[in-house]
Amino acid sequence: MGNSALKAHLETAQKTGVFQLTGKGLSEFPEDLQKLASNLRTIDLSNNKIEILPPLMGKFSVLKSLALNNNKLTALPEELCKLKKLETLHLNGNHLTQLPATFGQLLALKTLSLSGNQLRTVPTQLCSLRHLDVVDLSRNQIQSVPDTVGDLQAIELNLNQNQISQISVQISHCPRLKVLRLEENCLDLSMLPQSILSDSQISLLAVEGNLFEIKNLRELEGYDKYMERFTATKKKFT
Template identity: 90%
Template structure:
């Protein structure tokens, strides 16, 4: 991609607050973007070959949306955690194994998508984020869901296509969790906490493709309570 093309993109971004450059084979984050640290609200660099996100990302103090799907990122810099206005972070299809220690400082974050990475656990930093609506951790290598998950504020948690065989009963205590997706994992029916059915806010539990037949779920104590929530929610959206 030539300099003139990049320059044109930068000029557009200066006016619109949106810098979108996808599928151009970029190997690195365009350094020229730092001229627009106070302009940019959205950066989308999906479908490139970026291996590193530079520390200067922390200077984009007005950034609301950062989309880096399908790159080659193995880590995110601590400086990312300075983005106090960031509401959307989508880093699907990269090589992330963990999140920065200070990730819980992204106080405005609402939508976090980390599908198709190499995470082995549900990051505890997520529990500090008070405005999370949707967390997508599908297609990772997560094997269990820890006790800390009880602090999670998300409305929807997607854990499809992991290797989960254990779930902490604390998941029933999530104050806002309505949708829990656990399709295509390694769960035995006995490992699914019954309190998810009998004593939680969850009104959509997706568990197809585990080590039990779905009809067995209906025999569990608390299933009728779950169905009441499920039906009530369906009516609301009908």
């Protein structure tokens, strides 16, 4: 991509606060973007070949939405965690194995998509994020869900297509969790905490494609309580 094309994009972005450059084969984050650090609200660089995000990421003080789906990122810089206004972060289809230690500083974050990465655990940093609504950790390599998950504030947690065989009973203590997706994992029925059914806020539990038949789930104690929440929620939306 030529400099003149990039310049045109930058000029548009200066007026709109939106910089979108997808599927252009970019191998690095455009450094010229930092000229607009104080007025960009949206950056979308999905479907490129970016391997590293530079420390200058921390300068985008009004950034609300950042999308870098389908790039080649293996790590995120600590500086990214300075983005106090960031509400939406899409990093699907990269090679991330973990999140920065300071990730919990992204206090405005509402939506986080990390589908199709190489995470092996549910990052504990997510539990500091009080405004988090939706977390997508599907298609990773997560094998168990730890006790810390009980502090997660999310409304929806997607763990589909991992290798999960163990779930902490603490998941039923999540204060706002309504939707829990666990399809296509390695769960035995005995490893699914019954308190999810009998004693949680969860009103949609998706568990198809595990090591048990759905009809056996219906025989568990607490299933009728779960169905009450499920039906009440469904009525609300119809």
